[in-house]
Amino acid sequence: MIINSKRKSAPRFNFERDEMIELIRQRGISDERLLKAMSLVDRRGFVQQALLNRAYDDCALPIGHSQTISQPYTVAFMTEMLAVKPGDKVLEIGTGSGYQAAILAEMGARVYTVERNMDLLNVSRKRFESLGYQIVSKCGDGTIGWKDFAPYDSIIVTAGAPETPQPLLDQLKDGGILVIPIGDMDIQNIHIIRRIKNEFETKEAHGFKFVPLIGKKGWK
């Protein structure tokens, strides 16, 4: 059992952070547990020093290696679609800055995350440790999932794929949800796929922009 024990919370009063949460709420996110987690996980801890003054802007920001930390609204939307319950086993593909993984951990999920870039993963690992999140991570190609800990209650992919990688569908529990952006290199729709036994039901939300998912079952 993984317990997030020694977590540190963000300052109690922070006008800009509260504004960020309010904006997300106005855009239709209503899961109070998620909104609480987003106000406790301080996005400033996940952006580069030079971008600290933009940490609460509702936009993606560069994190180095041509990658980005996702826009807060997008993080909120995808997380709400995952319908995470405390204790759920969640797989994330694309650790990046570690922000999304930290939100999931703050919501009580047991988080497994895969990142293909070792430098980014090393930075995120330090963040998880200093914030007290017990997140399990590895460097590798997430398009093939992470079989060792499967099946998962939910899987979130935070990079844009040309199509849904079959291994991720295979590694979902019955009743589990996969949230994944699918499209071309410029624009993607977020697919919300629920597994019911061996059937898959898909809903789509249009018009998002992610960095590419690169790997065996992603972009070459």
Ligand code: SAH
């Ligand atoms: N969830 C991140 C968003 C990072 S951007 C955050 O909260 O900051 C997407 C990340 O996916 C990038 O860091 C990129 O290196 C990574 N990525 C792309 N293809 C991947 C793959 N096949 N397996 C694992 N990570 C991948």
